[in-house]
Amino acid sequence: MSLRILLTNDDGVDAPGLAVMLEIAQALSDDVWIVAPDGNQSGAGHRFTFGRELSLDERGPRRFAVVGGSPADCVVAGMTHVLGDRPADLVLSGVNAGQNLGDIVNCSGTAAGAREGVLQGAIGIAMSQSMDFEVSHTPNWSNARRFGAEVVQAILAAKLEDDVFFNVNFPFCAESEVTGLAAVAHQRFSRSPIRHYPSDNAGKFFMAIPETPMPLDPAADFEVLRRGNAITVTPFALQQTHQAALARLGTIALKGQ
Secondary structure: OOOEEEEEOOOOOOOHHHHHHHHHHHOOOOEEEEEEEOOOOOOOOOOOOOOOOOEEEEEEOOEEEEEOOOHHHHHHHHHHHHOOOOOOOEEEEEEEEOOOOHHHHHOOHHHHHHHHHHHOOOEEEEEEEOOOOOOOOOOOOHHHHHHHHHHHHHHHHHOOOOOEEEEEEEOOOOHHHOOEEEEOEOOOOOOOOOEEEEOOOOOOEEEEOOOOOOOOOOOEHHHHHHHOOEEEEEEEEOOOOOHHHHHHHOOOOOOOO
């Protein structure tokens, strides 16, 4: 039986990166479905749309947009409704226009698509094409196109635990300069890099990342991607309980007891 693949993203159903992800998926299977937001949902994180009706807009064979929906909404709609009695084996989210690194993964709709895929019982992989924003705001998709299917196959072959999703970033170097796959931890910052960023319009502001916080861990995702030409992959556990804190809290007694 062919691998069933569900695609989503946070840049919207018409985004160029989703077309790249479709090419990657079709190199792996002929059973590929798309359920993606009808518009840009960047930074939506793992938001669900509760208390408001959503609708599916069929854009073509096996291609649907969720009107007003988040990436997490799209994965749930795909896995529990669109695909019927046989949900996807693999959820691919992206390819995002721009890197998803460090603590930014916490607010990434791209990462949320892969995370929700795992929560729905599939393997979840988020993919992003990194960019040098000082040079251009237009992604060069060549490394995602060239290596995307091979990266997915490598992750599947590793046969890792079910309670994990994967975050992949492709470097922006030339294809010939890609050095391979690097398994790296994510950069944990002492504070979030997201800041209030003033606008030129009075009384308005942006939420933005004005600069990358320092110092950078040389072995973690930011620095490995920036200094080298490796494709980075980071496994994230869904089980977020801090075991040491749990044990310590378990020893605390209230004074009234």
